[in-house]
Amino acid sequence: METQPGKSAGARRAVLLPAVALLVLAALAVGLTVAARGPAGPQPVDLAARVDEYTAGFAPGTPYTVPDAAQRRAVADGVVAVLDGRPDEAGRALGPVGYRLTEFTEADSGRRVAEIADDPAGPGSARGWGRVYLDLSARASWSVQVPHPVSDSRTELLGVDVFRAAPGGVLVLxxxxxxAGPDGSGAADPAHRADTVFAAVTEALTARGLPGLQVHGFDEGSLPGQDAVVSAGPGRAGPAAELTADGLGTAGYAVCRAWRxxxxxxxxxxxxxxxxAAGLGVPWLHVELAGRLRTEPARRAAVASVLAATAAGWRTPVTP
Structure with a gap:
C-alpha cells in the first residue's frame, strides 16, 4: 500500500481504526439479520420422485393386508378432515391406524400439498394401503385416481402430472x-374390490361431490388401432367425457368412445x-391408455394436459 508523504504512523492509524470499526459493525448487522430470519425452510419436494420411490418395490406377490371397516373409515375420515381444514382432527383419525399427515411445498407447481401416508414409525407400507395427496392452495374440486400403479406402468406418474397441472385436486394412489398378496386373489385390486382404503377414500370424496378421473393402461394388442379408451364406466357419459375424448383426438391419438x-x-x-359415482350421479371418467402414452414422457405430458383441462372444467364450488 502506498502512503501519502508527510503522514506519520499515528495519523495513519487514526484514519484506519474508524474504518475497521465500521466494517465490524456491518458484519454484526448482517449476522443479526440472518439470525432474525432464522434457518432456511425445508426444501421443496419433487412429488414425481417421491411417488416413484414409493412405488419402486411394487410387484405381484409382495405383502398386502386387507384393512377392516374401521381402518378404512379412519383413513377416509382423515382425508375429509384435511379437506375441511381440520388438520388436528385428521391427525387424531389417522394416528391409531398408523398413518400421518405431512405438509410440504411441491417443487414443480410451487403449491402447498398435504400427504396422508404410512407413518414410518407405524406398521409400515407393507400393508399396501396407499397414499393420498391434497392440493392445499385451492378448494378441492376433483380427484385423479391411480388404482394400478406399476402394473399399469407409469400411471402413477401420469396421476402426478395431472395433479400438478390443475389446482384443487386430490391424488389417490x-x-x-x-x-399383490400371497394368494393371487386380487385382494389388492381397488378397482374391483370395495374393501380397500383406496375405495373408502374415493367414496368419501365422491360423497362430497368431487368428480373423479381414474387412469388405467392397456396392452395395444387388446385393442389394435386405438391409443385410448374414454368412458364413464357404469355411469352416463356427459360433457367431460366428450371434452376428454376430443382433447386426446386433437393431440393426435386414436380414441375409442365407449358411449358410441x-x-x-x-x-x-x-x-x-x-x-x-354413478349411484350418486357424480361425474366420473375411466381413461385407458396404450403403453406409449404412459411411458414416453412427452406423450404422457400431452395426455396430462388434456386430463387437467377436464379437471379444470370441474372446478366449481363443492358444498361440505
Missing part, C-alpha cells in the same frame, strides 16, 4: 401391485369407484 362403440371390454363398467 393405491399402495400395492394389483396382484365397443372398446374391447375396456369400458370400466364393473369398476367399484365408477359404480359408486
Amino acid at each position: 393405491a399402495g400395492a401391485h394389483r396382484r 362403440e365397443k372398446c374391447g371390454q375396456l369400458e370400466g363398467t364393473t369398476n367399484v369407484e365408477g359404480r359408486f
